[in-house]
Amino acid sequence: MRQHQNKIISPWVLVAGISAVSLVLTLMEENLGELFRYERKAVLQGEIWRLISGHLVHANLAHWLMNMAALAVMGLLFPTVLHGGRAAMLLFSLCLMTALGLMVLFPQLEWFVGLSGVLHGLFAVGALQVMSVESKRGWVLLGLLIFKLTYEQFGAGLPASQSLVGMRVISEAHLVGAVGGMIYWLVSRFFRGQKNNGP
Template identity: 30%
Template sequence: MNSRVLFLLSMFRNLPLVPISISALIVLVWLLPVDQWLEYHRALIGQGQLWRLLTANLAHIDGSHLLFNLAGLWLMAWWFGSALSQLKWLVVTLACGLAVTGGLFLFYPDPLWYRGFSGVLYGLFAAGSVFMISTHRWLALAGLALVVIKLVGDASGWPVVGSEPMHDFRVVHQAHHLGFIMGALVAVLWSRVSGQFGSGFLRTES
């Protein structure tokens, strides 16, 4: 095969395809008038509209909410590099997305509606940090500790830095807790099954 073609295929393979796809879906949902059909709505989920358990993570309240979550998504992609391979990105995103909305539905009856990707972002951070432990142990552990402190502060009502809402709506902190726990759990189980703790930087294999 032509060397130029091989080079292009190599570049394509190393693109962060899952973050790109997630970003495209989030923007598409924002551009199309379908948010009300995709958001977490407790009563409608109880009536059988189960797709909302996954699609709620793609819906956003306003433009600043959308941009904030997209920035967080690409910060995760930059910070963790290949500690989150393509397959890990996909599995962690889906698992955390379902954990956030499923957990809200099962354990937290007060939030009647929810939109946003922030719960999944907390899960991606937890998973990426666990996968990084073998290569950047203290950096990963420090990051996990700081986020745990923030989550405990949010749950307790402490004035933790970054806990004040940046938007004109109430932040559903329970979503962050659920996403973080699921991300850490997926990463620990994955590492135990694969026989390694962490995957190094930028790899596309699982």
């Protein structure tokens, strides 16, 4: 019983922790001269913490609330993805993969803030994990993700989100984060298979 309770509680401990740290950084950002947001030039000059902190700081409280609500939904949809030490490694990896991917693939993007790229990566990991157990439901989730990404890349974006955030929604981060999540899931599945087939 205790083990089962831990599996339920653990994702919410992680969600609460990320929300608290993110809120503090968001409130501090204006007074610290944009010290935490991702800035490509600053990262290239050695301020590598921005590869992580850029995902945690937000443009304003509405932006923060929107992303934390989405993170809570991830906890409901994919509780096993956000459980335990592997979840921390997943989040850290998605932060790095998204930021580095944007640096390489979209060098014209000078700066960004927000967790949405990582959230799309989490959704991709969750959808693929569900697919390995419930194929039909997993394909539906993955299809919804692909539809959203396609609409953002070739459509008009999401005006309601842009209005709340007060800045352009960085759809490039959504795409890179989702692809990063798929890569993470495939690589981790490969190594788990290697471990299971080992001596």
